[in-house]
Amino acid sequence: MPRRYDLQVHTDASPCSSTSPERVAAVATAAGLDGIAVTDHDTLANVGAVQNAVPDGFDVIPGVEVTTTEGHLLALDVAETPPKRDPLTVVDHVHAQGGVAVLSHPFDALRQYYETDLDALADAVDGVETINSRCVRHRFNQRATAFAAAHGLAATGGSDAHFPMEIGRAYTTVEGDGSIVDAVREGCVRPSGRGRYLSGHVATKFHQFRTATNYAVTNVLAGGPLRR
Ligand SMILES: [Zn+2]
Numbered sequence: 001m002p003r004r005y006d007l008q009v010h011t012d013a014s015p016c017s018s019t020s021p022e023r024v025a026a027v028a029t030a031a032g033l034d035g036i037a038v039t040d041h042d043t044l045a046n047v048g049a050v051q052n053a054v055p056d057g058f059d060v061i062p063g064v065e066v067t068t069t070e071g072h073l074l075a076l077d078v079a080e081t082p083p084k085r086d087p088l089t090v091v092d093h094v095h096a097q098g099g100v101a102v103l104s105h106p107f108d109a110l111r112q113y114y115e116t117d118l119d120a121l122a123d124a125v126d127g128v129e130t131i132n133s134r135c136v137r138h139r140f141n142q143r144a145t146a147f148a149a150a151h152g153l154a155a156t157g158g159s160d161a162h163f164p165m166e167i168g169r170a171y172t173t174v175e176g177d178g179s180i181v182d183a184v185r186e187g188c189v190r191p192s193g194r195g196r197y198l199s200g201h202v203a204t205k206f207h208q209f210r211t212a213t214n215y216a217v218t219n220v221l222a223g224g225p226l227r228r
């Protein structure tokens, strides 16, 4: 049976998530996955905590979702957080430390996306995330799929989970016992799962609303103004 990895999972080290590393570990294990990549925004801070919380045999790949000057980029199997620079510089940084570089929801026009130097980018990266569960429109993932195929790049899937119930909605499958990271590098992976999921965004809005409300309530109790 192929192994399944959700290659894009956030924890509360990302500003838009409040899921603890322990909860991520528990839910990912319960979802029947073989592993996940922890990919918080521009930080590796919670990778160790997730690694400590999973059972033996469950893979946790240290990753970062890097904010480049264009789109987001998944740096997988890295020990250092790449700088928030232009995409090609970020890819070089990832490769210099032996990691793989995957374009994250590259053409999602409702979030950060890529539009310049696409051929150079295709030559530089190892893969493209072609199923991202948080793409609201099918065509965003469809364009990523076409781009990966046109350039012969590995196609990956990730839930982009910011909440526990999202983990495993999309994932990447690999045959055999080799490392998933090597399989991405060699183009021997397949994306799977659901690519369109609205309630995650609704939950994010609710999370932001609740955070704002907590702030207002705390502030009023403290006698401060209602707004920052
Ligand atoms: Zn992103």
Ligand SMILES: [Zn+2]
Residues within 6 Å of the ligand: 008, 010, 065, 160
């Ligand atoms: Zn993400």
